[in-house]
Amino acid sequence: MNFVATIGRAFLDALAAIGRLSMFAAVAIGHVFRPPYYPRLIARQMIEIGYFSLPVVALTTLFSGMVLALQSYTGFARFSAEGAVATVVVLSMTRELAPVLAGLMVAGRIGAAMAAEIGTMRVTDQIDALTVLSTDPYKYLVVPRLIAGATMLPILVLVGDILGVFGGYLVSVYKLDFNAAAYLRRTWDYLEMIDVVSGLVKASAFGFLVALTGCYHGYNSKGGAQGVGQATTNAVVSASILILIFNYIITELFFAK
Amino acid sequence: MTTPKIQLQGVKKRFGEKVVLDGIDYTLPEGESLVVIGGSGSGKSVLLKCILGIIRPDAGSIKIDGEETVGVRGEDREKIQSKIGMLFQGSALFDSLPVWENVAFRLIQGQGMEKKEAKEIALEKLAQVGLAPPVAELYPSELSGGMQKRVALARAIASEPQIIFFDEPTTGLDPIMADVINDLIVACVKKLGATTISITHDMHSARKIATQIAMIFNGKFIWAGPVSEIDRSGNAHVDQFIHGRADGPIKMAVRRP
Numbered sequence: 276m277n278f279v280a281t282i283g284r285a286f287l288d289a290l291a292a293i294g295r296l297s298m299f300a301a302v303a304i305g306h307v308f309r310p311p312y313y314p315r316l317i318a319r320q321m322i323e324i325g326y327f328s329l330p331v332v333a334l335t336t337l338f339s340g341m342v343l344a345l346q347s348y349t350g351f352a353r354f355s356a357e358g359a360v361a362t363v364v365v366l367s368m369t370r371e372l373a374p375v376l377a378g379l380m381v382a383g384r385i386g387a388a389m390a391a392e393i394g395t396m397r398v399t400d401q402i403d404a405l406t407v408l409s410t411d412p413y414k415y416l417v418v419p420r421l422i423a424g425a426t427m428l429p430i431l432v433l434v435g436d437i438l439g440v441f442g443g444y445l446v447s448v449y450k451l452d453f454n455a456a457a458y459l460r461r462t463w464d465y466l467e468m469i470d471v472v473s474g475l476v477k478a479s480a481f482g483f484l485v486a487l488t489g490c491y492h493g494y495n496s497k498g499g500a501q502g503v504g505q506a507t508t509n510a511v512v513s514a515s516i517l518i519l520i521f522n523y524i525i526t527e528l529f530f531a532k
Numbered sequence: 533m534t535t536p537k538i539q540l541q542g543v544k545k546r547f548g549e550k551v552v553l554d555g556i557d558y559t560l561p562e563g564e565s566l567v568v569i570g571g572s573g574s575g576k577s578v579l580l581k582c583i584l585g586i587i588r589p590d591a592g593s594i595k596i597d598g599e600e601t602v603g604v605r606g607e608d609r610e611k612i613q614s615k616i617g618m619l620f621q622g623s624a625l626f627d628s629l630p631v632w633e634n635v636a637f638r639l640i641q642g643q644g645m646e647k648k649e650a651k652e653i654a655l656e657k658l659a660q661v662g663l664a665p666p667v668a669e670l671y672p673s674e675l676s677g678g679m680q681k682r683v684a685l686a687r688a689i690a691s692e693p694q695i696i697f698f699d700e701p702t703t704g705l706d707p708i709m710a711d712v713i714n715d716l717i718v719a720c721v722k723k724l725g726a727t728t729i730s731i732t733h734d735m736h737s738a739r740k741i742a743t744q745i746a747m748i749f750n751g752k753f754i755w756a757g758p759v760s761e762i763d764r765s766g767n768a769h770v771d772q773f774i775h776g777r778a779d780g781p782i783k784m785a786v787r788r789p
Contacts, residue, residue, distance in 0.1 A: 400624035403586050407618045408687075409610050409642035 296513075299491045303421060306413045313419055320423030324385050324482070325430055331384060332377045336435035339372050340364055340442025348451050360453070361461035364443030369470045370530075373435035374428075375522055378481030381428060382514035386489040389420055390510035393493025394503035402494070417494070420486040428482030429475040436474065473529040480525060481518050488514040535598040537562040537695065537727040538583065543592035544751075545578055552578045553589065554751030560744070565721060565728040567742035567759075569735070569773060571782060574748050576731035577621075580697055583729070584616065585609060596695070614642065617693035617726075621700040623684040625672035631658070631683050632668035638691045657686040660723075661716050678709035682716065689720050696721065698730035702737045714740040735774050747773060749782070 347363045393416055396402050405412045440462060447453040489510045496506035536559045543556040552575040560566050568576050581587040583594055585601060594601045601612050625634045633640070635657055636650035645653075655665055661682040672680060681701065688696055701717060702710035714737050721728055721741075732738050738745060739759060746756035747770050755767045762774060772780030 395627075399622055400620045401626055403581070403584075404618070404620060404624040404626070406586055407584060407613065407616060408638040409613045410637070415641070 295495075296488070296491055299494070300487055303413055303417045303487065303490070306411065306418050307421060309414075311414060313415060316415065316419040317422050320419045321427050323388075324381065324423050324486075325427035328377075328381050328384055328427075328431055329434065331380050332431045332435050333438050335376050335380050336368065336373050336439040337442040339376055340368055340439035340444075341446045343367055343372070343439075344443035344446040344451070348447070357451075358461070360447055360451075361443065361458045362465040364447075365440050365462045365466050366470055368439035368443070369436045369466070369474045370526075371474075371522075373432045373439050374474045374477040374481060375518065377428060377432050377435050377478060378485065378518040378522075379515055381424075381431070381482065382485045382488075382511055382518065385424070386485045386510045386514045387507045389486065389489030390493040390496070390506045391503055393490055394496035394506040397494060397496050398499055398502060412494070417486075417490045420490055421483055424482035424484075424486030425479045426482070428485070429478040432474055432478035433471075436471065469529065473525065476529075477522060477525050480521050484517045484521060485514045488517065534562070536560060536595075537564075537597065538729070539593070539595040539598075540583070541593040541595075543579070543582060543589045543594060545575075545582060545587065545589045551751050553582070555592070556748075556751075556753060558746060558753060558756065560727060560729065562727050563725060564743050565730070565741055566744045566746060567730045567732060567738040568746050568748055569732065569738055570748035571773070571784075572733070575751055576748055577699060579748065580699060580729065580731055584618065584697065585612070610642075614691070615694045616697065617688035617691065617695070618697040619681070619684045619688045619699065619701055621703055623672070623677075623680040625680060625683055625687070627672055629671075630668065631663075631670050631672065631675070634672065634683060635668075635686045635690050637687065643691070653690060654686070657690045658683070660689070660720065661686045662712075678705055678712070681705065681709075681713050685713070685716055685720065689724060692724055694726055696724075696726045696728045698728060698732075698741070700732055700734075701730060701741075702732065702734050710734065710737060711740075717741050735776075 343364050344360055347360045348357055351357050351359055351363075393402070396416070402412045402416070405415055444455070444458055444462075447458050448455045492506040492510040492513070496502045538560040540556050540558045543553050544551075545553040556579060558566075568579065570576050578587060582589045583601075585604070589602060592602070596612055596615065599612070604612060625631075626637070629637070632651050632654040635654035636645075636647075639645040639650040639653060640647060651668075655668055658665070658668055663679065663682055663686070667675070667679065667683075672683070675683065685701075698717060702713050705713060718741055728741070730738075730741055739762070742759040744756065745759050745762050746753045747767070748754070749769050755765050755770045757765065762770065765771065768781050772782050778784070
C-alpha cells in the first residue's frame with residue numbers, strides 16, 4: 276500500500292511541477308508580446324547563446340557526422356549498401372542529431388548558466404529589487420532569454436548541419452575512399468527542404484525550452500548556494516528530458532504517416 | 533484631516549502552519565520615520581515585503597496615500613511603486629551593472645531617461661552619500677560592504693521617492709560605518725522630506741533614524757509610540773529587547789548543553 280502511495284505522490288508531484296512550469300511559460304509568453312522590450316539585453320543573450328555556444332556545437336556535430344559515416348559504412352557493408360552512407364548522414368544530421376545534440380549541449384552550457392545567474396539574483400534579493408525599481412523581472416530577465424534561445428538555436432543547428440555533413444564527407448572521402456563528387460551529389464539529391472526545416476523548428480523549440488527551464492528553476496530557487504546549485508541541476512535535467520520528449524512530438528507532427 | 537501616508541489594517545500572513553503576521557494595524561503620517569523592531573523571524577521583513585507588494589497578504593488592507601494597494605497590478609502597481617525606494621539588507625546591487633547604472637537603474641529603465649542625463653544624477657546621488665566619481669565606474673563586487681550600502685542608499689534615493697524602506701541598513705557593518713550610514717539616512721530623508729519605514733535589530737540605529745518605533749512580537753505590534761518614549765514603554769517585551777537581555781518574557785529556543 277505504501278509503495279502505491281509513494282508512486283501516487285510522485286505522480287501528483289510531477290503533475291504539479293508540470294503545472295507550475297506551464298503557468299510560468301504562459302506568463303512569460305504573455306510578456307513577450309507586451310512592451311517594454313530590452314533590445315540590448317536580447318542582443319547580449321543572443322551573443323551569449325549563439326556566438327559563445329558555437330565551438331561546442333561545432334565540435335559535437337562535426338564528430339557526430341564523422342562517427343555516423345564510419346558506423347553507417349561498417350553496418351551497411353554487411354549487406355552491400357555502402358552507397359547509402361551519404362544519405363544516412365545528411366538525413367540523420369538535419370532531422371535528428373544536429374538539433375538534439377545542439378539542444379543538449381546548450382542545455383548544459385546555457386540552461387545551467389541561466390539558472391545559476393537568475394537563482395543568485397533571487398537569493399540575493401536582486402529580483403525583488405527589480406520589482407521595487409519599477410521593472411518587471413519577467414520582461415527584464417525572462418523574455419530576452421526566451422527570445423534569444425528560440426532564435427539562436429536554429430542558427431547554431433544550421434551551422435551544425437553543415438559541419439555534421441562535412442564530418443561525414445571527410446571520413447567517407449579521406450578514410451573510406453568514396454568519390455568526393457558522387458558523395459556530395461548523393462547528399463544533395465536525397466535532401467529535401469522538410470528535412471532541414473523540421474530540424475530548425477525542433478531547434479527553435481529546444482532553444483525556447485532550455486531558456487524556459489533555466490529561467491524557471493533560477494526564478495524559483497530558494498535558500499542560499501545549495502538552492503542555486505539545485506536549481507542549476509534541475510534546469511539541465513528538466514531541459515534534457517523535455518528536449519527528448521518534444522523531439523518525438525515534433526517528429527510525429529512532421530513525419531508521421 | 534490629512535490622509536495618512538501608509539495605513540495598515542488587519543494585515544495577516546501565514547506560511548503553511550506558521551502565522552507570521554497576525555493582524556497588523558498601524559497608521560503612519562507623512563514625513564514620519566517608523567522603525568520596526570523585533571527578534572529574528574518575527575515577521576519584520578515579511579511586513580515590509582507586503583507593503584512593497586512583493587508578498588501578497590492573506591487578509592487585511594494596505595493603503596498608500598489613501599489608495600488600496602493589496603492585489604493591485606499592472607500600471608497601477610507601477611504607479612505605486614514609483615513612489616517607493618528601498619535599501620535592501622544585502623544591498624541587492626545588480627552584479628552585471630557598474631555602480632552608476634545601479635544608481636540610475638530606475639531613471640533609465642523605469643522612467644526612460646537618457647543615459648547621459650541619468651549618469652549625471654547618479655553621480656550627484658553618489659556624491660550625496662560620500663562616494664567619488666571614480667567609484668561610479670566600478671562593479672559592485674569591487675566594493676566593500678559599507679560602500680555597497682552607500683551605493684544602495686544612493687539607488688534608493690535616486691528617483692527622489694516619497695516613501696523609503698530600509699531593511700536592516702546597518703547589519704554587517706562596523707560601528708563607525710554603521711553610524712556613517714545612519715547619518716546619511718537621516719540627512720537624505722530630511723532632504724527629501726520622505727516618509728520611511730526601517731527594520732532593524734540595532735537599537736543605536738533605531739534611536740538615530742526613527743521618529744516612531746513599533747515592536748513586532750508573535751505577528752502583532754505589541755507597542756508603538758514616539759522614539760522618545762521607548763525607554764518608558766512600560767512593556768516588558770520592549771524593555772527586554774532594547775536592553776538586549778536574555779532573561780525576560782521573550783524566550784529564545786536555545787538548547788543548553
